[in-house]
Amino acid sequence: MAVEVPSLPRTLPAWGLLRRTGAAALEYAPALVLLVALVGLWELMVQVLDTRPYILPAPSAIWDVFAEKGHLFPAHIRTTAVEAIAGIGAAAAGGVILAVLIASIPIVRRVLYPIAVTSQTIPMIVLAPLLVVWLGLGIEPKVTVVGLVCFFPIVVSTVDGLASADREMVALVRSMGASRLEVLRHVLIPSAVPSFFAGLKIAAAYAVIGAIFGEWVGAQSGLGIFIIRSRSAYQTDQIFAAIVVVALLSIALFVAVHLLARVASPWKYANDQGENGS
Amino acid sequence: MSEAAVAIRGLRHTYPGTRPVEVLDGVDLEAAPGAFVSLVGPSGCGKSTLLQVLAGLLAPDAGEALIEGRSTIGEPGLAAYMPQKDLLLPWRKAIGNAVLGAEIAGEPKAEARRHALDLFERFGLAGFEESWPSQLSGGMRQRLALLRTFLVPRHVLLLDEPFGALDAITRREMHQWLQEVWASDARTVLFVTHDVEEALILSDVAYVMTPRPARMAARFEVNYPRPRRPEIVTDPKFVADKARLLAALDGTSPE
Numbered sequence: 001m002a003v004e005v006p007s008l009p010r011t012l013p014a015w016g017l018l019r020r021t022g023a024a025a026l027e028y029a030p031a032l033v034l035l036v037a038l039v040g041l042w043e044l045m046v047q048v049l050d051t052r053p054y055i056l057p058a059p060s061a062i063w064d065v066f067a068e069k070g071h072l073f074p075a076h077i078r079t080t081a082v083e084a085i086a087g088i089g090a091a092a093a094g095g096v097i098l099a100v101l102i103a104s105i106p107i108v109r110r111v112l113y114p115i116a117v118t119s120q121t122i123p124m125i126v127l128a129p130l131l132v133v134w135l136g137l138g139i140e141p142k143v144t145v146v147g148l149v150c151f152f153p154i155v156v157s158t159v160d161g162l163a164s165a166d167r168e169m170v171a172l173v174r175s176m177g178a179s180r181l182e183v184l185r186h187v188l189i190p191s192a193v194p195s196f197f198a199g200l201k202i203a204a205a206y207a208v209i210g211a212i213f214g215e216w217v218g219a220q221s222g223l224g225i226f227i228i229r230s231r232s233a234y235q236t237d238q239i240f241a242a243i244v245v246v247a248l249l250s251i252a253l254f255v256a257v258h259l260l261a262r263v264a265s266p267w268k269y270a271n272d273q274g275e276n277g278s
Numbered sequence: 279m280s281e282a283a284v285a286i287r288g289l290r291h292t293y294p295g296t297r298p299v300e301v302l303d304g305v306d307l308e309a310a311p312g313a314f315v316s317l318v319g320p321s322g323c324g325k326s327t328l329l330q331v332l333a334g335l336l337a338p339d340a341g342e343a344l345i346e347g348r349s350t351i352g353e354p355g356l357a358a359y360m361p362q363k364d365l366l367l368p369w370r371k372a373i374g375n376a377v378l379g380a381e382i383a384g385e386p387k388a389e390a391r392r393h394a395l396d397l398f399e400r401f402g403l404a405g406f407e408e409s410w411p412s413q414l415s416g417g418m419r420q421r422l423a424l425l426r427t428f429l430v431p432r433h434v435l436l437l438d439e440p441f442g443a444l445d446a447i448t449r450r451e452m453h454q455w456l457q458e459v460w461a462s463d464a465r466t467v468l469f470v471t472h473d474v475e476e477a478l479i480l481s482d483v484a485y486v487m488t489p490r491p492a493r494m495a496a497r498f499e500v501n502y503p504r505p506r507r508p509e510i511v512t513d514p515k516f517v518a519d520k521a522r523l524l525a526a527l528d529g530t531s532p533e
Contacts, residue, residue, distance in 0.1 A: 172365045175333040176382040176430060177355020186378070190369040267369050270410040 057237035065241040072226070073245060079222040081249060083139060083211040087146020088203055088253070094147070095154030096196065102155070103162035104184065120152050124213055132217045142214030142222070149210035150203035154196065161195025162188050194268065197261035204253045208246055223249075281347050283434050283466035284309035284332065284357075289341035291327060292491075301327045302338065303491035309466055309483070311433070316469045316477035318527065319487030325470040326362065328492075329436045332468070333359035345434050355383075358430035360437045364423035366411035372422055373398075373407045379430030394429055400459065401425045417448045428459070434466045441476070450508050453479050457505055474523045478516060479506055486526040496526040 039059050045051070046058040053061055066073075098116070101108045124145060131141035165188045173187050208223075215224025223242050230238035262269055286307040293299040301324035309315040319325050330336040331343045334354030343349065345356040358379060366375045373394060380390035398404050401421045411419060424440055441449045457480065460467060471477055477484045478500055486496040498519070502510060510516050 166365070168361060168363060169365050169367065171330075171333075171335050172359070172361055173378070173382065175335055175354050175357075175359040176379045178382045182382055186367065186382070190367065193369070265369070267410045267412065271412055 054234040054236045057240055061237045062240045062244065065237050069238070069241075073241075076221055076223045076226045076242075077245060077249065079139075079219075080208065080211045080215070080224065080246075083142040083214065083222065084146055084207040084249070084253060086139070087143045087210060088150045088200070088207040090143060090147045091150035091154055091203060092196075092200060095151045095199070096158055098151075099155050099158035099162060099192070099196075100184065100189075102159050103188070104180070116152065116155055119148065124149065124210075128213055128217045131214070137218050137220070141217070142211050142219070145214035146207050146210035149206045149213075153202040153206075154199040157195045157199025157202075158192050161192030164195070165191035193265050194261070197257065197264065200257050200261075201254060204257045205250060207253060208250045212246060281311075282308045282344070283311040283313070283346055284315070284468055285342070285344040285347075286328070286332075287342040289328065289331065289338050289343060291324070291331070291336070291338040291340075300491040302341075303493050304341070305487070305492060306494055307485055309434075309468055311466055312464050313482045314460060314467045314469065314480055316471060316481040316484040317487065318471055318474055318477045318484055318523065319492060320489050320527065321472055323487050323490050324492040325472075325487060326438055329359065329438050329468070329470055332357055332434075332436050335359075356432065357434040357436050358427045358432045360423055360427040360435070360440055362438045362440075362442060364411075364419045366419055366422060366426075368411055370411075371407070372403060372409050372411065372414065375411060375422055376425050376429055379426055383431050385431060390429070394425070397425055397428070401428075402455070417444055417452070420444060420452070424456075428463070434468065436468050436470075438470045439472070440469075442471070449476070454505075454508065456480065461504065474520055474527065475511055478502075478519055478523065479508075479510060484523065486523060488529065495529065496523075498523060498526075 043059045046056060051058075098112065102112055103109070127148070128141070128145055131144050135141040135144065169187050169191075170183055173183050178186065211222065212224035212227070215222040216228065219225040223246055227239050227242045230236070230242065284307065286305055289302050289305040291300075291302040293301060305324075305328060307315075307317070307328075317325050317328065327336065331338050332345060332350050334350045334352065334356060337351050343351060348356055350356050367378065370378065373391065376394040376398075377385075377387070377390040380393070381387060385393075395407060398407055401424065403418060403421060403425065406414060406418065411422070414422065420440060420443070424437075427435055427437070441452050444452065453476065469477070469480060481500050484498045484500055485494055486498070487493070488495045500519070502513075502516070511520075
C-alpha cells in the first residue's frame with residue numbers, strides 16, 4: 001500500500017467549489033421546500049379562517065413589518081448581536097482557561113467541575129433579574145447571562161478534547177525533553193481544537209436566546225425589549241418579525257463559528273478541498 | 279577513554295496489574311559511539327520497553343540505563359527517540375513536524391527550519407514541505423518521522439521498528455537510504471527490529487533477545503564492508519550469518 005503516490009488534486013478547485021455548492025443546495029432543498037409549504041399553509045389558514053392579526057398574523061403581514069418598519073431593526077439587532085458576541089467571547093476565553101486548569105490539575109478538576117455543573121442548575125429566569133439588581137440596566141447583565149449560558153458546553157467539550165489527546169504523541173513530545181507547558185502547547189491544545197469548536201457551536205445556538213433573556217428584565221434597546229414592547233402594544237406581527245430576525249441572527253452566529261473552525265483547523269479540511277498536494 | 283554511547287546493565291521490569299507481565303529480566307547492552315546496533319527479538323519480547331526506558335519515558339524496576347554516561351531514568355530528552363508509529367502531529371505541516379524536536383530542544387526556529395529544508399531532498403520529501411501529514415503516503419510519513427528524529431540535536435538515535443509497517447520493496451529502498459544518511463552523520467543508532475535480515479544489512483553489532491521475560495541471548499559482530507548493497511542477502515557468508523542469528527533467536531544455539 002505504501003507506494004509513493006503523492007495525493008494529487010482530483011479536480012480543479014473552481015469545479016470543486018461549484019460541485020460543493022450544488023451538493024449543498026441539493027442537501028438543503030427538502031428542508032427549504034418543507035419550510036415554504038408550511039409558510040404557505042399558514043398564510044392560507046389565516047386568510048380562510050380570518051384570524052385576527054393580534055392573535056396570529058399572516059406571513060404576508062410579517063413581511064409587511066419588514067417592508068414598513070424595517071428601519072426599526074438595525075439598532076436592536078446591533079445591541080443584541082454585541083451582547084451575544086461579547087458573551088460568547090467571554091465564555092470562550094474563560095471556558096478554555098478553566099478547561100485547561102481542570103484537565104491539567106487534578107485538584108482543580110475535583111473542586112471546580114462539580115461547581116461548574118451546579119451553576120447550570122440555577123434557572124436563568126431567577127438569575128436574570130438579580131443580575132440587573134447587581135449590575136444595572138446596561139450591557140453587563142446581558143453579557144453575563146450569555147456568558148453563563150455559553151460557558152458550560154465550551155468547558156465540557158474542551159475538557160473532553162484535552163483528555164482525548166493521543167497518549168503516544170504526548171510521550172513522543174516528552175521524550176524530546178518537553179516541559180508540561182510545551183506538551184500542552186504542542187499536543188494537548190491542538191488536539192482539543194475540534195472539540196472546543198463543537199462546544200462553541202452549541203454555545204452559538206444559545207447565545208442569542210441568552211441575550212434576549214437578559215433584555216427581558218429591562219433594557220433600552222435590543223430584540224428582546226423590542227419583543228416585550230410589541231407584546232404590550234398587541235403588535236403580534238412585530239413579535240413574529242422579531243422571531244425571524246432572532247432565528248437569522250442565531251444561524252449567522254452558528255455559521256460564523258463553523259467558518260472559524262475551518263480557519264482554525266485547516267489540517268482537517270486539507271484532503272477534501274481538491275487543492276494543494278503539489 | 280571513549281565512554282559507551284548507550285549502556286544498559288541489569289535492566290528489569292514488570293508491568294504491574296492483575297496479571298503482572300515480566301518483560302525484562304536482567305538485560306545488558308552496550309553501544310560504542312557512532313555504532314549502528316540492532317536489537318532483534320520475537321514480537322512482544324520487551325524491545326520497545328527497553329527503548330522507552332532509554333527515552334526516559336519509563337522507570338524500570340531495577341538496573342541502569344545510561345546515554346553518554348547519564349542515567350535516563352526520569353530524565354527524558356537525552357536521546358532522539360522514534361516510536362513504532364510515525365505519530366506525526368496532524369496540525370503541523372511536514373516542515374513543522376520535521377523541526378518539532380529541534381524546536382523543543384531550543385534551537386532558534388528560523389535556523390531549525392533552514393536546516394530541515396536542506397534535508398527534505400535527502401529524505402525523499404522534496405516538494406512536500408508544506409503538505410499536511412494526512413496528504414503523505416505511508417513511506418513518506420515514515421521518512422518524515424525519521425527526519426524529525428534526525429533533527430533532534432542528540433548523539434544517540436533510538437529507532438523502534440521504523441520500517442515495520444512498510445512493504446518489502448519500500449523497506450529495501452529505506453535500508454539503502456538509511457545507510458547513506460547514517461554514514462554521513464556519525465551518530466549512534468539503536469535499532470529495534472524483529473527482522474533478522476534487516477539487522478544484518480544495517481548493523482555493526484546485533485543483539486538477539488529471548489522471548490519474554492527478555493534477556494540477551496547472543497551478540498553478533500557484523501563486519502561486512504560498507505556500503506552494503508541489497509544483493510548482499512544472497513552472499514554465502516550473509517546466509518550463514520542469518521542462519522546463526524535465526525538459530526539464536528529460536529534458542530537452539532547453546533551460546
